[in-house]
Amino acid sequence: MTRGTLIYAAQRLVLITVTAVVVSSIVFVGVHQLPGTALIHERDTNPATTAALMHYYHLDLPWPQQYWLWLTGVVLHGDLGESLVNRGLQITPLLIRETQVSATLGIAAVLITVIVGMSLGTLAAIRQNTWVDYTASTAAVVGYSVPSFVWAFLLILLTVGGFYRWTGGLIYEDIGWGKLEQIPVPALALGLPYAAIVARLTRASMLEVIRQDYVRTAWAKGLRSRVVILRHALRNALIPVISILGPLVTGIITGSVVIEFLFGIPGLGKEFVTSILSRDYNVVIGVFTFYAALVGFANLVVDLLYPVLDPRIRY
Amino acid sequence: MAAIPSTIEASEEQLLAAEVGEHVTLGQDAWRRLRRNHVAVIGLGIICLFIVVALVSIVWTPYPTWQQALGPTYQGPTLTHPLGLDDYGRDILSRVMGGAGIALAVGVGASLIASCIGIVLGLLAGFYRGKVDMVISTVINISYGIPDLLIALIMVLLIGRGIQNIILAISVTAWLGMARLVRGQTFSIREREFVEAARTIGTPNSMILLRHILPNALGPIVVQATYLVPAAIIFEAFLSLLGLGVPPPSPSWGRMASEGYKALQIAPHIVLAPCIALSMTVLAFNWLGDGLRDAIDPRMRR
Numbered sequence: 001m002t003r004g005t006l007i008y009a010a011q012r013l014v015l016i017t018v019t020a021v022v023v024s025s026i027v028f029v030g031v032h033q034l035p036g037t038a039l040i041h042e043r044d045t046n047p048a049t050t051a052a053l054m055h056y057y058h059l060d061l062p063w064p065q066q067y068w069l070w071l072t073g074v075v076l077h078g079d080l081g082e083s084l085v086n087r088g089l090q091i092t093p094l095l096i097r098e099t100q101v102s103a104t105l106g107i108a109a110v111l112i113t114v115i116v117g118m119s120l121g122t123l124a125a126i127r128q129n130t131w132v133d134y135t136a137s138t139a140a141v142v143g144y145s146v147p148s149f150v151w152a153f154l155l156i157l158l159t160v161g162g163f164y165r166w167t168g169g170l171i172y173e174d175i176g177w178g179k180l181e182q183i184p185v186p187a188l189a190l191g192l193p194y195a196a197i198v199a200r201l202t203r204a205s206m207l208e209v210i211r212q213d214y215v216r217t218a219w220a221k222g223l224r225s226r227v228v229i230l231r232h233a234l235r236n237a238l239i240p241v242i243s244i245l246g247p248l249v250t251g252i253i254t255g256s257v258v259i260e261f262l263f264g265i266p267g268l269g270k271e272f273v274t275s276i277l278s279r280d281y282n283v284v285i286g287v288f289t290f291y292a293a294l295v296g297f298a299n300l301v302v303d304l305l306y307p308v309l310d311p312r313i314r315y
Numbered sequence: 316m317a318a319i320p321s322t323i324e325a326s327e328e329q330l331l332a333a334e335v336g337e338h339v340t341l342g343q344d345a346w347r348r349l350r351r352n353h354v355a356v357i358g359l360g361i362i363c364l365f366i367v368v369a370l371v372s373i374v375w376t377p378y379p380t381w382q383q384a385l386g387p388t389y390q391g392p393t394l395t396h397p398l399g400l401d402d403y404g405r406d407i408l409s410r411v412m413g414g415a416g417i418a419l420a421v422g423v424g425a426s427l428i429a430s431c432i433g434i435v436l437g438l439l440a441g442f443y444r445g446k447v448d449m450v451i452s453t454v455i456n457i458s459y460g461i462p463d464l465l466i467a468l469i470m471v472l473l474i475g476r477g478i479q480n481i482i483l484a485i486s487v488t489a490w491l492g493m494a495r496l497v498r499g500q501t502f503s504i505r506e507r508e509f510v511e512a513a514r515t516i517g518t519p520n521s522m523i524l525l526r527h528i529l530p531n532a533l534g535p536i537v538v539q540a541t542y543l544v545p546a547a548i549i550f551e552a553f554l555s556l557l558g559l560g561v562p563p564p565s566p567s568w569g570r571m572a573s574e575g576y577k578a579l580q581i582a583p584h585i586v587l588a589p590c591i592a593l594s595m596t597v598l599a600f601n602w603l604g605d606g607l608r609d610a611i612d613p614r615m616r617r
Contacts, residue, residue: 019460027469034472141605145598147549149556149572150590153579161580254462258553262576273557276468284469292460 004314005307009300016296021071023292024285028067031281057084057282070285080286085278091286095268099290101177102256102267108187109194109252110245117195118241121202122234128207136199143196148255152189152262159185177265186263190255194248201244206237239310242302249298253291268294341534341611348610355606361599365592369416376409381564389582399584402574407588410566414589417567418548418596421482425547428486430540433493438524440494441501448498455491463488464553471554476562481554485547496539500532507531534611541604545597552593568593 054060058069073079083089124136159173176182209215210233218228257269264270268287275283306313349355378385384404385396392399398407440451458466470484504510505528513523554560555569563570568589575585 016460019457022457023461030469030473034469141601142598145545145601146594147552147597149552150594153572153576153583153586153590156579157583250459250462254464254553257462257464258556261557272465273468276472277558288461288465291462291465295460295462 002314005304009304012296012300012303016293016300019296020289020292024071024074024289025067027285027288028070029063031284032063032066034279057082070282074289080289081282083275083280083283085275085280085283091283094283095271095286095290098266098268098271099294101265102253102260102269103294104183105187105190105256105260105265105267106249106252108183109191109256110249112187112191113194113198113248113252116191117198118202118234118238120195120199122206122229122237124199124203125206125210125237126229133203137203140196140199140203143199144193146193148189148193149258149262151192152186152259155185155189175263177263177267186259186265190252190259193255194251197244197248198241201241202237205240206233209233209237235309239306242305242309245302245305246299249302250295253295253298345534345607345610349606352606352609354602355610358599358602358606361595362603365415365419365596365599368412369419372409372412372416376406376412378406378409380405380410380413380566382406389578389585391582391584398588399582401571401585402578402582407571407585410571411568411588411592413566414568414571414592415596417478417561417565418551418593420478421485421551421561422544422548422596422600424479424482425485425489425550426540426543428482429489429543429547430493430536432486432490433495434497434529434536436490437494437497438501438528441498442505442520442524442528444502451494451498455494458488458491463491464550467550467554468557468559471559476559478561478565481551481561482547484554485550489543489547489550493536493539493543496535497532500535501528504528504531538604538608538611541600541607545600545604548593548597548600 051060058066061069070081073081078092080091080095083091083094120136120140124133124140127133156175160175164172173181173185175185210229215228215233218232223232253269256267257272259265260267260269261273268290271283272287272291274280275287372380382405385406386393386400386404388400388402388404390396390400390404396406396408398411401407401410436451440448466488467484470487471480474480474483505523510523510527513527518527551560551567552569552572555567556573558573560569561567571589572586572593575582575589579586
């Protein structure tokens with residue numbers, strides 16, 4: 001961590017904050033244009049009760065004023081307000097808890113993506129134009145053409161029903177969240193399409209790198225192939241691959257909305273879908289703000305990884 | 316690799332060809348190379364098949380896509396219903412056929428709209444630079460900070476769930492990548508000699524953009540637009556899975572998958588049929604996109 005890196009990171013953090021504020025304000029306006037009100041599911045339709053509730057949640061104020069109240073609450077107390085549907089539920093701790101769930105799933109998916117993608121890509125490159133290469137390359141195109149939810153269906157069929165049937169009930173998987181063994185299946189579904197993209201990129205850049213002089217020198221020195229491939233070639237081949245990690249992280253976050261929904265994982269994505277369907281404005285805005293910050297942070301981490309892999313890059 | 320001419324040689328060949336009278340346009344040249352790519356041709360074939368199926372499904376499907384109780388619900392494949400029946404006893408083959416039209420309409424529609432927006436804004440940002448670029452780039456960068464699915468979900472709730480609205484909601488975020496690409500292309504092309512030459516003879520800016528810059532950026536644009544189609548198809552399926560896609564009883568593939576999900580273990584055919592159709596369409600477009608990329612820009616060839 002040089003001083004330049006620190007300054008760069010600080011600048012980016014400011015930018016993330018600005019983005020989050022801008023996003024929250026746009027969403028604030030957008031959400032209030034939605035048909036139906038937040039009290040749409042209210043059973044007590046007594047006008048006095050409704051008015052009191054509207055007043056309590058500041059819904060009777062003009063929206064610039066509402067936004068100002070909301071923003072000062074966030075900035076001063078880190079308070080994203082209360083859920084409009086689940087009365088009394090504080091949004092900040094709720095979203096922090098859900099972010100942990102989503103982040104666990106996301107990190108597992110990124111790990112799977114990088115490990116599977118890189119190994120397949122490297123393998124295909126060093127065995128170029130053999131059946132290994134053709135199989136891996138075809139698998140890669142098929143891999144990213146099959147969307148994450150289709151992978152989810154296939155994996156559920158395989159693990160939930162398949163394993164149970166074939167092992168006579170010895171091994172079974174129940175989908176959901178809370179146990180360690182419930183992480184891999186949704187993470188695989190989420191990561192596989194992106195692993196295919198990483199594999200393609202790794203293969204292409206690896207093919208370029210292994211033809212370079214310094215790699216030939218490494219072979220000529222009599223280094224073991226593992227050292228040549230992993231230390232000399234792969235490290236440099238990774239630089240272009242890192243550049244898609246940013247979009248990849250965004251993609252995985254998007255995909256996680258659907259995957260969390262299908263697997264019933266209590267993360268940010270599932271919260272977003274439930275909250276927007278129940279017109280829980282405050283939660284919707286909170287989730288958006290969290291997402292904006294999350295994407296920003298993830299991209300910052302990716303950018304800070306560049307100089308680690310490529311010392312020529314400095315901030 | 317010797318058989319593949321470099322770009323310089325190719326352009327010389329074209330010049331020669333033009334001189335001796337055989338006129339080979341960039342498009343014809345690309346088409347020639349595309350035809351030699353087997354995978355791309357297979358992709359194109361699958362796409363044509365789905366287009367035919369989509370057109371046929373407008374006038375004829377084995378059973379009406381909406382008709383329920385054609386037999387026992389969750390019935391597996393039989394002779395009369397080759398892909399089985401779903402949870403309402405509807406014929407899945409008919410519904411998969413009907414879904415092809417929706418998928419293609421959403422994919423191609425969203426790709427076209429997004430491309431138009433992206434091309435115009437990208438050209439403007441790349442050509443005029445300065446303040447115009449700053450505004451457009453800021454919008455792009457901020458939008459990149461939000462997962463596009465969330466924006467699309469809000470859009471759908473705002474404007475409703477008709478098929479046109481779904482296309483619009485997908486386009487709202489899909490143009491970002493295209494704008495970035497066109498902006499980058501414009502940045503480099505506007506510095507080239509022929510643009511300078513056009514400017515010295517007093518060509519107006521609009522003409523420079525349309526006649527000189529746009530045609531030279533067209534290759535990557537076509538490739539990107541092709542990739543946008545499967546992306547939009549997957550996106551529609553995402554929306555349908557979350558219950559916000561094309562409204563029922565339209566037989567959208569994503570919706571069929573989400574309806575069948577609850578019976579995945581006892582009747583996997585309900586989910587698998589639309590999922591396979593969807594994956595095949597996406598695969599075909601990706602194959603075609605890869606082929607186009609190689610055909611239009613021979614340097615990208617593996």
